[in-house]
Amino acid sequence: xxxxxxxxxxxxxxxxxxxxxxxxxxxxxxxxxxxxxxxxxxxxxxxxxxxxxxxxxxxxxxxxxxxxxxxxxxxxxxxxxxxxxxxxxxxxxxxxxxxxxxxxxxxxxxxxxxx
Amino acid sequence: xxxxxxxxxxxxxxxxxxxxxxxxxxxxxxxxxxxxxxxxxxxxxxxxxxxxxxxxxxxxxxxxxxxxxxxxxxxxxxxxxxxxxxxxxxxxxxxxxxxxxxxxxxxxxxxx
Numbered sequence: 001x002x003x004x005x006x007x008x009x010x011x012x013x014x015x016x017x018x019x020x021x022x023x024x025x026x027x028x029x030x031x032x033x034x035x036x037x038x039x040x041x042x043x044x045x046x047x048x049x050x051x052x053x054x055x056x057x058x059x060x061x062x063x064x065x066x067x068x069x070x071x072x073x074x075x076x077x078x079x080x081x082x083x084x085x086x087x088x089x090x091x092x093x094x095x096x097x098x099x100x101x102x103x104x105x106x107x108x109x110x111x112x113x114x115x
Numbered sequence: 116x117x118x119x120x121x122x123x124x125x126x127x128x129x130x131x132x133x134x135x136x137x138x139x140x141x142x143x144x145x146x147x148x149x150x151x152x153x154x155x156x157x158x159x160x161x162x163x164x165x166x167x168x169x170x171x172x173x174x175x176x177x178x179x180x181x182x183x184x185x186x187x188x189x190x191x192x193x194x195x196x197x198x199x200x201x202x203x204x205x206x207x208x209x210x211x212x213x214x215x216x217x218x219x220x221x222x223x224x225x226x227x
Contacts, residue, residue: 034214043119043202043219044159049212093158095215104215106158 003027004096006107013084014115020080021110023094030096033077034104035069038091050077084114116141121203121218128193128225136221137187138203146213147206148179150188152199153220159202162188193225 003026011019023033032051036044048064050056050071058064068080077096081088094107121138128134140148151159163170165177165186176189186203203218 032212036217041123041219044217046214046216049214091156106160109156109158111156 004030004094004105004107006094006110008110009108010111010113012113012115015085016083018080018082019084019112020078021092021094021112023077023079023096023107025075025096025098025105028096028098028105029074030077030098031074032097033071034095034097035067035077035079036093036095038093038109044093047079081112084112086114088112089114117218118142118207118216119203119205119218121221123219123221125222125224128223130193130195130225130227132193132225133189133191134193134223134225135187135189136201136223137185138218138221140184140186140203140205140207140216142205142207142216143181143184145184145205145207148186149204149206149215150175150177150186151202151204151217153202154199159204159217162201190223193223195225195227198223198225 005024007022035047038044047062048056048058050069056069071077093109095104097104148165150162152162153159163172165179169178174191178187200220200222202220205216206213207216
């Protein structure tokens with residue numbers, strides 16, 4: 001089946017540093033990739049949607065200058081958490097939707113801990 | 116109002132028991148519906164799609180009531196491995212596209 005690879009799986013960093021998370025679709029082309037954040041015991045919340053070659057669309061309340069998304073190719077999207085702070089500590093999950101399909105495949109998630 | 120609301124549980128059941136829970140969704144224009152399973156500190160994984168006529172996949176039965184905007188999941192003959200958080204997921208209109216909206220999950224613990 002389709003596979004989405006997300007790296008790193010776990011990051012611990014100091015407050016103020018930037019963290020980049022990669023999301024790759026391994027055996028299909030993804031026109032659209034989604035970035036979610038999940039806090040403990042809460043639902044996945046969509047942060048932004050990115051389409052290959054265009055600017056990401058951010059959900060209300062998500063700062064685009066803090067969460068930089070790049071979707072340069074049909075198989076790769078990156079999320080950069082700039083100047084991370086402890087309140088950014090969360091589980092970040094990417095998802096990719098295959099071209100002409102209504103199925104989303106999820107990455108394994110990245111657990112970010114900001115000290 | 117949340118787009119998808121679920122009973123958080125937890126449902127604590129013995130092996131072999133039947134457990135059922137449900138969710139409601141707010142957008143009547145939603146087109147497709149799913150149950151996902153999420154294990155602790157892992158990504159969600161698709162358990163099954165939910166169809167209007169109701170559908171079954173082994174020990175799992177899903178029902179959809181569009182009029183009431185209500186989705187249910189029933190697990191028969193529970194196994195220890197069924198312990199997880201079950202997410203109700205709805206594909207909702209979003210501009211010219213659709214997006215998945217997730218419930219907060221129902222936690223099920225199956226005990227020996």
